[in-house]
Amino acid sequence: MNRRDSLKALGLIAAGSSVIAGACKDDKTIVKKDASASGDKLPGVQDFEHERTQELLSETFFTEHEIATITVLADIIIPKDEVSGSASEAGVPAFIEFMVKDIPSNQVPMRGGLRWLDLQSQKRFKNPFIKCKSEEQLALVDEIAYPEKAKPEMMQGVAFFSLMRNFTTSGFFTTEMGIKDLGYVGNRPGVWAGVPADVLKAHGFEHNDLKT
Numbered sequence: 001m002n003r004r005d006s007l008k009a010l011g012l013i014a015a016g017s018s019v020i021a022g023a024c025k026d027d028k029t030i031v032k033k034d035a036s037a038s039g040d041k042l043p044g045v046q047d048f049e050h051e052r053t054q055e056l057l058s059e060t061f062f063t064e065h066e067i068a069t070i071t072v073l074a075d076i077i078i079p080k081d082e083v084s085g086s087a088s089e090a091g092v093p094a095f096i097e098f099m100v101k102d103i104p105s106n107q108v109p110m111r112g113g114l115r116w117l118d119l120q121s122q123k124r125f126k127n128p129f130i131k132c133k134s135e136e137q138l139a140l141v142d143e144i145a146y147p148e149k150a151k152p153e154m155m156q157g158v159a160f161f162s163l164m165r166n167f168t169t170s171g172f173f174t175t176e177m178g179i180k181d182l183g184y185v186g187n188r189p190g191v192w193a194g195v196p197a198d199v200l201k202a203h204g205f206e207h208n209d210l211k212t
Helices: 003-009 047-057 066-077 093-100 103-123 134-144 152-172 176-182 196-203 207-211
Strands: none
Touching: 003 152, 047 093, 047 152, 066 103, 066 134, 066 152, 066 196, 093 103, 103 134, 103 152, 134 152
């Protein structure tokens, strides 16, 4: 099992949320929403739900640096391959930005985890996580991606990465790209070709008997 498959298997959970598009602006907790994000109310959505969604979209939580770190982590968890694009290409960073505003209890664990990751990177590699070499990033991720193998002193990182992985897989596999990656085709109409000949014969009938 490769890295993409193993990380997906560890963190794949079902969710019914849609991806919200967004983009970073500066490093002072200002994330400007992508101009293409529609403000139209979706079918089946009640007025109060639509109003709350629009309110959340107008707010910001992560800084540019935090979003950049989330983007790197998301693409480590679900990188681009021959089947589909990466997590960031599916809009996962914006999905996570929206979800921590929608569920505020995730804000401290996410922000604290991102800070923990940078402190570990600075301590080991003299750089914040996003400025580390790819092999350095993967080495640190490997220490927190597999809870049963992690050292006791890495448990904070393990908890953060588990949350990050769950958000990433939830966001990715509820997009069109992610559903195609799973190979899910949904319900398709069947084609009735009649009763099989062997079944008819077993009951003393032939296809010609049905035509008379």
